[in-house]
Amino acid sequence: MSDIQTTTVCEDGYACTSQVGDFDLQIDATDETGPNPNAALVATYASCFIPAFRVGASQRGEDDLGKLQIDASADLDDDDDLAAISFDLHVEADLDDETFDEIVERAEGICHVHAALKADLQADVSVHGGAF
Incomplete structure (x- = not known):
């Protein structure tokens, strides 16, 4: 099964x-x-990435991130296929860029949707700390 x-x-x-x-x-x-299938995929990707980001942070000893929000955007090619995805990840906690980069790297290894997508379509992630 x-x-x-x-x-x-x-x-x-x-x-x-x-x-x-x-x-x-x-x-x-x-x-x-x-939503259309492409929009649903982008939303699913973001919905997978947020908990992966929390787990990655926890693995690094950062357990109090507060509120997280992803503003996702995607570009389509001439055939209406997804060509690029970007995440602006807003984090209530105000950590330094090096810490955010380490957490993003961990999250990319944890997120199942990230792993399922071809490498040239994985999200380009920008993190904005102290966002709320």
Whole structure:
């Protein structure tokens, strides 16, 4: 049996509903009833990177980061495929740049979405400490 199983249904048009465990996830290629697949992937990547960043910080002895927020942006190529992703990661804690760089490196090794994407599409991460 697989580790992850989902079921995705499209009754008509371009909107799909995926059953993921106990959750329904609405994705729509036309952005009418939910985010499009590229936007959902970028949001999923950010949603994976934040906890990975917290774990990476904890491994380094930084357990009190406070609020974290990623403002993600992505560029599409001429075929509407993802070409570049960037994260502006805002952290309530005000740590030095060297510490943030070390935590980002750890997070990149922990984040499952980061590992799943081809290297030239992994997010370029900028961290902004003392953000809140």
